[in-house]
Amino acid sequence: MWRSIASNALTLFIVLLIAVAGLLAWGRGQFTGPGPLTESICVKVERGASLAEVSRRLEEQGAVSDARIFRIGADYSGKAQGLKFGSYLVAPGSSMEQVLDVLTAGGASTCGREVNYRIGVAKAEIVLRELDPASNRYEEVAKFDPAAEAAPQVYVDAALEGDLRWQVTLAEGVTSWQVVESLKRADFMDGSIAEVPPEGSLAPDAYEVEKGADRAALLAKMQEKQKAILADLWASRVDGLPYDTPEAALVMASIVEKETGVASERPQVASVFVNRLRQGMRLQTDPTVIYGITKGEGVLGRGLRQSELRRATPWNTYVIEGLPPTPIANPGRLSIEAALNPAVTDYLFFVADGTGGHAFAQTLEEHNANVARWREIEAQQQQGTNP
Incomplete structure (x- = not known):
């Protein structure tokens, strides 16, 4: 009898073990x-x-x-x-x-909402976006200029969310004054800014920040990044450039940055200015004249007058020889690279071609023909017709 009970108990135990194992599996x-x-x-x-x-x-x-x-x-x-x-x-x-x-896993949130404070040449905008999980793409929820508009309620409510991600993005070609003034209006940041950083010393890029981040600390980070970029590209520069310091190269890069928004033609634009320096010609570039007027404090918002082209300022390259004393904006990496590795060309002139890019020329005769073509395009655009 006891053997039977023991045998049945063992069988039950084995069955239970099998069941547990099956359940675990x-x-x-x-x-x-x-x-x-x-x-x-x-x-x-x-x-x-x-x-x-x-x-x-x-x-x-x-x-x-x-x-x-x-x-x-x-x-x-x-x-x-x-x-x-x-x-x-x-x-x-x-x-x-x-x-x-x-x-x-930790780290930054991979979903939900984010705020990107975009500091551009014309204006700065705070953009609230939310990720659409289905498409894995961010969709704009709200956008406003903190210098001219009150924050919409959806942004005010979102700013209270603890997992909201924050980012500050500098566009290529912004001036240091524009960056400082924009950061002062960033309501999600803290701390004062003692002085405007030297022109050209801030690296245009996207910077992740925490809510309540220190403004001066962010500016220091931007300066460190620009310093590292310049040092890296200076080490791989081509021989024979008509400037022999990283600081002068940064000045050239800022001019290239302001002259074209087409990344692929920056080396050609740089080659024009390098060729002019080598031949002792004045650079004669409008952005330097504008900087002499505004000192980088805002946008001129109109065309240049003939009297302004003739007005002597330290930056007016229609008047001065060689490079201006400082950069005229904060150039991005591609413009710095173009200044240190310009294309090898014989170009001495360029003018807008109506497509967003430029027409380049080796001689004044060719350049005048390109200018005449551009005047025609301008006239057609003013009349509302396509060139």
Whole structure:
């Protein structure tokens, strides 16, 4: 009898072991296998949220098939206490294991909303965008110029969100004064700015910042980046340039930056000015005249007058010989590279060609023909016809 009981108990125990093993295997399959999502979604982890709260929300959003299995898997993997606050993009078919990895990896949020403060030559704009999980593309929610408009309520509300991402973007060709004045209007930043950084010393780029970031510290970061870019490109410059210091190259780069917005022709534009310097010709470039008038404090907003082309300022290259004493804007990397590695050409002139680029010429005769063509295009544009 006891043998029968022992045998039955052992059999039951083995059956139970098999059942438990099967259950564990099934649970692991559920945890590591493809998930139920058919399209991407944003998952938000609130600050201080518990694993139970997050797992329930994941099940409600259809990111996981069973909140209990997700919690058990998180406990078993040792990541139950590793949830990171923020908004995260979860891809279609993500397993529970992959979802857990996304929510515990840390770093910047990969979903939700972001603010980009774009500091441009003409104006600065604060742009609020939100990621559309389905297309994985950001869509504009609101945009305004803090110098001229009140912040819309949607931005005010969004600024209170703890996981909102912040970015400051400098366009190529902005002046240091424009950057400082724009940063003063950045309501998401703190700290005062003692002085305007030297012209040309700020690297145009996109900078990730935290809410409440120090303005002066951001300017210092921009200066360090520009310094590193200039040092890197100066080391690989071509021989025979008509300027022998990085500072002079930066001046040339700023002129190239202001003369063209077409990246592919910057080396040709640089070659014109390099050729002129080598031949002892004046640079005769309008952006330097404008800088002599505005000192980089705003946009001129009109055409140059003949009297201004003749007016002597330290930057007016129609009057002075060689390069101006300082840059006239903050040039980007491509313009610095063009100044240090200009194209090899015989060009001495260029003028707008009506396409956004320029027509280049070796002789004054060719240049005058290009100018006449540009005048025709201007006249046709004023009449509302296509050239």
